[in-house]
Amino acid sequence: MELSQQEPEISAYLAAGDVIDHEHPVVREVASRLRAGCSGAYTYAESAFAFVRDAIPHSFDTGGTRVTWRASDVLALRTGICYAKAHALAALLRAEGIPTALCYQKFEVLHGLVAVRLPGTSTWHRQDPRGGEPGRSAAFSVRGERLPFHPNPKSNELDSPVLYAEPHPAVLSALTSAHDLPYLSRTLPTEL
Template sequence: MHTESNNIQDYLKKSDVIDYDHKLIVDKCLELKEGTNDEISLIKKIYEFVRDDVHHSGDIGTQEVTCKASEVLEAGHGICCAKAHLFAAMLRYFGVPAGFCYQKLSSSRDVNIKFLHGLNAVYLKDLDKWIRLDARGNKPGRDAQFSIYEEKLSKPVSKELGEEDHPGIFTEPNPTVIELLKKSNNMKELWIQWDLGLKELFKI
């Protein structure tokens, strides 16, 4: 992995999508902070909240599409990339640097079909290292965990199947991904065009 920017402050910025000053996010962040006494335990608590308490839109069969961090929290669901927006926003609220990462993965229905998956990279100050965390949400066949020394993502990349990790840790979500999430009126519309994000990031 390599960072898009050498300035750690770029991984703390607020934006229209990473709207960590929204009241819903502030209130939830303060609630989750209770009982934590160090940064790593706080990161773990936020991660498990986004992973477990905020549903993956596809898992619950909703047609609503969310994008902004506050929208994801208010609706209680989002696809992988949208949940990554929320996770980053909550971490940035606490001054924890968080970036955006992407993978090209195979469809569970057909390994020849590839789709774009979004997750996060988080900078641990005490250890001076970036780790990747996947808050997609677990289900049979998906088992992401909070892990500092060994990655435990939702689905390990299989190069034999043509899957790939994008090496970048981006300061902001991919613009094409944001555009698709914002302009899609429902999940059906989103999935029809979702490969545009894949083509943008992996140049396929």
């Protein structure tokens, strides 16, 4: 799938902000720990992906009620739904100078992923740090997508080709207005 940048400047995909707060001490500490033993951008990106996929459970899988949306909170509290996990991975990658965008798939509700552009390349590669479900796995790859979920166009599902530097407003609004996970589950965005 050909992805399209929403912002023309690559610097937008390296920026820190309220959500992708990669300058926060928690994000910097995790990034530093992950960077140790990595030989370059690819191995670091793969390590950061595996960490978010495996060490941060998806909130709906754990039965918790806490809603996280800021990358540093996701890393500190070790919980988040797909959007929050994407924010955490984006922060860890941007902390190490790897351009990272947010992107979405549309099923019954929107599903959040990231797209990574490794240094020295001009190609974006989508990654799904959600982690999949039984029988569906996600893996880091720049040689073909290894996503666990694939939209069915006959069911009005789709892969959005747009790359966002910041979370889509509908996603951020749903996350920040939810007082708990049951409320969020009823208010997840369905359209971009």
